[in-house]
Amino acid sequence: MTVTTGDSRWQRAVGRHTSVGSRAMPHPAALALRAAALDDEHAATDLRDRFLLPAGTVYLDGNSLGALPATVPEALATAVRDQWGGDLVSSWNAHGWWEAPTRVGDAVGRIVGAAAGQVVVGDSTTVRLHQALHAAVALRPDARVVVTDPGSFPTDRYVVDGVAAQVGWRVEHASPDHVPALLADLAGRGERVGAVVLSHVDYRTGRLWDLPSLTRAAHDAGALAVWDLCHSAGAVPVDLDVHRVDLAVGCTYKYLNGGPGSPAFGYVATRHQDGFVNVLPGWNGHADPFAMADGYEGAPGIARARIGTPPMLSLLALEAALQAFDGVDVRDVRRRSSSLTRFLRTCLEALVPDVDVVSPAEDARRGSQVAVRHPDAYGLVQALAGRGVVADFRTPDVVRLGVAAPYLTHRDMLAAAHALADVLAAGEHLDPAHARRNLVT
Ligand SMILES: Cc1ncc(COP(=O)(O)O)c(C=O)c1O
Ligand SMILES: Nc1c(O)cccc1C(=O)C[C@H](N)C(=O)O
Numbered sequence: 437m438t439v440t441t442g443d444s445r446w447q448r449a450v451g452r453h454t455s456v457g458s459r460a461m462p463h464p465a466a467l468a469l470r471a472a473a474l475d476d477e478h479a480a481t482d483l484r485d486r487f488l489l490p491a492g493t494v495y496l497d498g499n500s501l502g503a504l505p506a507t508v509p510e511a512l513a514t515a516v517r518d519q520w521g522g523d524l525v526s527s528w529n530a531h532g533w534w535e536a537p538t539r540v541g542d543a544v545g546r547i548v549g550a551a552a553g554q555v556v557v558g559d560s561t562t563v564r565l566h567q568a569l570h571a572a573v574a575l576r577p578d579a580r581v582v583v584t585d586p587g588s589f590p591t592d593r594y595v596v597d598g599v600a601a602q603v604g605w606r607v608e609h610a611s612p613d614h615v616p617a618l619l620a621d622l623a624g625r626g627e628r629v630g631a632v633v634l635s636h637v638d639y640r641t642g643r644l645w646d647l648p649s650l651t652r653a654a655h656d657a658g659a660l661a662v663w664d665l666c667h668s669a670g671a672v673p674v675d676l677d678v679h680r681v682d683l684a685v686g687c688t689y690k691y692l693n694g695g696p697g698s699p700a701f702g703y704v705a706t707r708h709q710d711g712f713v714n715v716l717p718g719w720n721g722h723a724d725p726f727a728m729a730d731g732y733e734g735a736p737g738i739a740r741a742r743i744g745t746p747p748m749l750s751l752l753a754l755e756a757a758l759q760a761f762d763g764v765d766v767r768d769v770r771r772r773s774s775s776l777t778r779f780l781r782t783c784l785e786a787l788v789p790d791v792d793v794v795s796p797a798e799d800a801r802r803g804s805q806v807a808v809r810h811p812d813a814y815g816l817v818q819a820l821a822g823r824g825v826v827a828d829f830r831t832p833d834v835v836r837l838g839v840a841a842p843y844l845t846h847r848d849m850l851a852a853a854h855a856l857a858d859v860l861a862a863g864e865h866l867d868p869a870h871a872r873r874n875l876v877t
Contacts, residue, residue: 584596589639635663641795672773695754
């Protein structure tokens with residue numbers, strides 16, 4: 437496969453091909469020229485200096501744990517030393533701690549296309565999804581069915597199964613591309629679907645699903661569209677308001693770089709907030725929390741989705757981390773990401789043609805990762821780490837190469853593909869030292 441471009445150095449170099457099977461592949465030297473040209477072309481969106489990364493590492497695991505933004509250490513030190521250590525409990529007022537879940541929610545909202553007052557931050561994605569699905573049940577009292585993807589990330593499947601069992605709904609499964617047909621079939625049988633729960637990007641293959649059309653299909657069936665944005669927030673434009681998504685959740689420790697265990701976010705469209713029943717009513721979501729009232733009365737607006745005291749240090753770290761997006765249009769992040777993942781695919785096809793790339797070739801269907809399948813995927817990930825390329829393994833045979841565009845370059849993509857080729861050529865992935873032993877992969 438060759439890539440067409442207007443760059444003349446590339447045009448000249450691409451004339452040099454290596455033949456693999458019946459296909460002509462770009463020569464490694466041509467790939468190096470191409471990487472340099474693409475990095476020049478995308479120089480304006482290179483935000484690497486906003487992050488602190490170890491030298492010599494190609495970090496391709498930002499789809500699990502994002503890199504450390506340069507603003508975070510000082511912000512965290514200030515929060516600990518000056519706020520907690522100096523101003524103690526008065527920090528809840530003096531430093532805006534109390535309002536942080538909705539203030540940081542608005543900052544996340546700017547990245548996922550939600551106008552202010554619709555996003556709250558706190559708790560985990562798992563908790564937020566429980567909350568969202570229970571709210572959907574309350575908003576669709578006549579429904580009895582929830583539709584979801586059987587290939588979703590496990591916690592999503594557990595939540596859907598768990599909530600359905602609690603409320604007496606039935607779970608119907610379909611891959612997102614078959615959801616419209618399933619909804620039509622259910623409607624034909626007079627079944628009322630209350631919610632369609634899907635992930636915007638498949639965590640294993642990196643497949644990006646068509647959120648606008650699937651949201652419309654859910655609405656046409658009378659159901660609410662509930663999206664998990666873990667693998668798209670900060671990487672792909674989501675435009676929640678534009679597409680009239682009803683409820684959404686997502687984590688902040690991947691492409692939003694909030695840090696390990698940083699709190700998740702929940703989106704409740706304004707039109708659903710009055711009818712939003714919080715299945716986990718807690719005092720932080722009360723209309724008048726310090727009245728210490730006997731009975732629960734939810735706060736107006738998105739604040740009613742608050743639960744209990746948030747993990748303040750993590751929340752403040754996230755707030756500082758989001759500054760990495762200051763002045764950045766997520767559409768530009770996406771353009772850079774598409775170029776990087778497209779080029780990574782090109783490099784893999786040229787340098788490791790026997791490896792099976794499972795992420796879609798079409799930009800519009802690919803999120804911000806390139807996944808490959810290999811029978812020794814675990815060993816490959818370990819051996820890559822030995823060469824400074826950090827990827828991850830997903831059972832049973834997937835190597836995920838996560839591409840967080842702000843801090844990665846096309847040269848990094850080429851370096852990763854070369855490392856993979858070198859590992860395979862040397863058989864390093866078969867080294868018994870790389871036999872599976874870690875819990876976190
Ligand atoms: C799609 C998706 N949903 C949910 C989660 C995790 O949820 P939690 O933050 O509750 O661990 C992950 C990753 O861990 C994920 O990839
Ligand atoms: N949340 C994680 C964790 O606490 C430990 C290790 C990995 C994770 C992840 O986020 C995994 C990730 N959701 C995935 O897509 O596989």
